[in-house]
Amino acid sequence: MNQVTKKMLLRSIKYSISRYLAIFAIVALGVGFFSGLKISKKVMVDAADTYFKKQEMFDFLLISTTGFTPDESAELDGLPDIRWAEESISLDALGIINQKASPYIWLSLPEKINLPTATQGRLPQTEGECLVDDDFFSAEDIGKPLSVSSFNTQDVLSGFSQTDYTIVGIGNSPLYISGDRGSTALGNGILHGFVYILPKCFASPVFSGVYLRLKETDDLYSEAYEQRIEKQRDKIAEAARTLVLARYEATSHDTRKEDQPQVYLFTRKENIGYGRYENDTEIVAGIANVFPVFFFLVAILVCVTTMSRMVDEERTQMGVMQAMGYSTSSIAMKYVLYAGSAALLGWFFGFFGGIWLIPQIIWVAYGITYHFSELSYGVDWPLALLTLAISLLSSVGAAEYSCHHELQLPPARLLRPRVPQEGKRILPEKIKFIWKRLTFLQKVSVRNVARYKKRMFMMVLGISGCTALLVAGFGIRDAVVQLVDHQYDDVLKYDMEVGFNTPMDSNAAVKFMEKNGLEDEHCLFAYSGGVEIPLRKRSLSATVIAPATTEIKSFFHLHRGEEELTFPAKGEALINIKLSQKAGVGTGSFLVVENSKGTRVKLRVSGVFDNYVDHYLFVSPQTYLDSFGHAQIKTAYIHTEGTVTALMEYPKVSFVTVKADIRNRIENSMKSINAIVVLIVVCAAALAFIVLYNLTNINITERLREIATIKVLGFYAKEAASYVLRENILLTIIGAAVGLFLGKGLHALVVNMIVVDYMFFSTNITMWSFLLAAALTFVFTFVVNLVMLSKLDKIHMAESLKTVE
């Protein structure tokens, strides 16, 4: 490239800086949004992966009804694929700090698995020390005494060998990465955090559980990990069962008081924080997969229109250079460099800005729930190369494409002005009924809109894109809000779920109701239990509920849209919609269910009901008995204004779950979605501005003489502005209308991309979201029009008319 072409390039950039900026901005926006969202999931998963690996998050947890002995634990440790097995004790007990008693979960400080970290202070080293939950305690609490309350039951108190502790640190635990600490049978039923103490502070001769860590690990939430777990689970459960049964068999017959011991195996999936974190990253990934594609499309189109306009304007210059003997490639080089450099800069700022800013926004949003570690930035080089390649290809391609045609012409043709566009009648003129109603100037606008087809197409695409993004963004919020509202107001109608530690026959049930002042219609007793639904690759956990009566409408409102569902007959089940989708089983087909003993039964699906969280099967008590064996009424769903504490005082009650608490919990975690919605709105606005501004700008420069002419004719500033900008409004109306439809589709696409197993996001979008999206689109157009108003005002008539195009 010689000096002259370099100078010409720089001058082109300087004199058409808004055009250069348009390419820069749209590329930056597209790349930034895409890379930022793409990397967000990775950053989130990486942060958790690092954290879990460092803290040695468990792979399996074994629980037995008779506990485990140190020898058994050592045996498990020796299993071939097991790296470590570590005993763990946990006990729910009321603790007292500052003269206030609250329920805590007391955990033995591990040495190998599920290591807690001290965020302030340090880990306990002697028997009188403890580390507490930094979600519930602050640094000021360090040094204060915390003791096991003497109001605990004798059973609980006898579990401790030491009751008085000093807090030496606050911290977090990989077992509790979300704000959730779970429920308890104590106090108001909600745990106020964990307390880590040394194992010898517990008196228990047996361990309540054994955590296992596999020798090999995989990436967090990966398919490989799931498969590894599946492969190991039965082997390990069997080994543990054998050990525990051997001990049971060894004890003499007369000392056997209990039933045969049971062994349960849990995986990370049953850990609340672990599962929820995965869901949240999936939501982010779902959004990342759909939205940015659109931005790329618009970016490419902006590049094409901008470059063809530039080539159009510089036809004569190109002709002169060709006439002087410059080669076509050296002339094209200027445009290639112009577009390429703008795109390169855009990519640079977009990529690094995006991967820096967007994960941060998302991290802040999700930090309300999770704050186990700092965000760590990483550069995803394949992603960087991919976005760079797309940016350069589309910009350089656009430049090449735009000047290719012109440079094929002999220079003499370039020097002659372009043949004017032929005037033609347009389609709307043929619709006499509408056409007659328009004023003259409105007709002119309609004709202009229809005449500049490329611009119309681009503008409608950009504007509809903006509206669609807004609709989808607000729609995602709707889906989340609706999820909570529908599930906890519409489907689950009860106030509390009560678990009993002994089966409730009708006598016991009546007594329970009397004692708690509950009427028949306030209580629904049910058989319930967990089952697995085997799918092709893995299985889903679901809850089976067999209500004692068929009158369940005031506890569970089972319906599909407007249609109420009837109680299932023998051998039949009502299942929730997500389960029906996941298992691919609709009304009339058979669903395969695996009970806790591993036997499979087939149930005929008699109906599918709307449900948003978790999987449920409703069956009749008889079906339950037939399919799942020993049916014991151990659950009641009740309507009450009473307190949890009152219910908990009843000796047979083992736990109480308050629906409102769960609702709040889910609602809080879903608040993070607002930040994402804001991000989408901002990006949609940026998209609308870039497209509208750029195209209106092109429109104005293309029609400078026309605008100058009408100004000479005596159009006032406002009239002249509306002469041109009315077209923007018309295109906005079309674009917004198209966008509302597109948005509906986009929303459905995003919602379907969110692969959360046990949540169902509705694709309904509220009227308000549509209205708001359309209104915002008009606001964006209005702002661009305001900016353009002053630009139009500055057009100098005499000068604009002097030039011949």
Add this chain to the structure above:
Amino acid sequence: MGNKFIQLQDVKKEYQTGEVCIQALKDVTFTIDKGEICVILGASGAGKTTLLNLLGGMDVLSSGTIQLEEKLISTMSKKELTSYRRHDVGFVFQFYNLIPTLTARENVEIATQICRNPMNPDEALQLMGLGHRSNHFPAQLSGGEQQRVAIARALAKNPKLLLCDEPTGALDYTTGKAILKLLQDISRKQQMTVVIITHNQAIASMADRIVHIKSGSIAYCKKNPDALPVDKIEW
């Protein structure tokens, strides 16, 4: 002289481009009477277009005064100037400046839409002999026809003052002559004041007043009592 229609007094126009200041007009003083045809002559770059733009309220002067009847144009605000162009002035340009997306009739209509007592657009086109082409787009018309549409557009506003900047510059001899004849006929018939810029000395003989500009100043301004009809002029 009784009916001074336009009066210019010490008109000066400077263009400031960066460091350099170009004086396009200085000490321009002359008058035009009502109903006159005034031809402005001068070499390229003399300042003719600048003068016409000032007369038409398309640009503002650096100093001096311009008056049209009682209206002081030189002190008008932007909005008043627009209003002046809208109601009192008609423009005809060398390159027609028709709006390519509008038909001939619509190009006239866009002007009549906004003024007080316009002619019927069809009438204006008929006057220019283009009644049968009113539904054609500019691209479907010849240069001369396009210029006639442009004149129809200017006339349809019923302006007090018609300003033409080299109206025949892009046309051949006969077409140019026909255009000039139209302008002369209208001026005579409707007592309309017409200002025509031209390079062509010969055209000057059709005018009632001839103004010659030489590098920004008036070389002479004289009345021509025996203006010839355009048919009689040859060049």
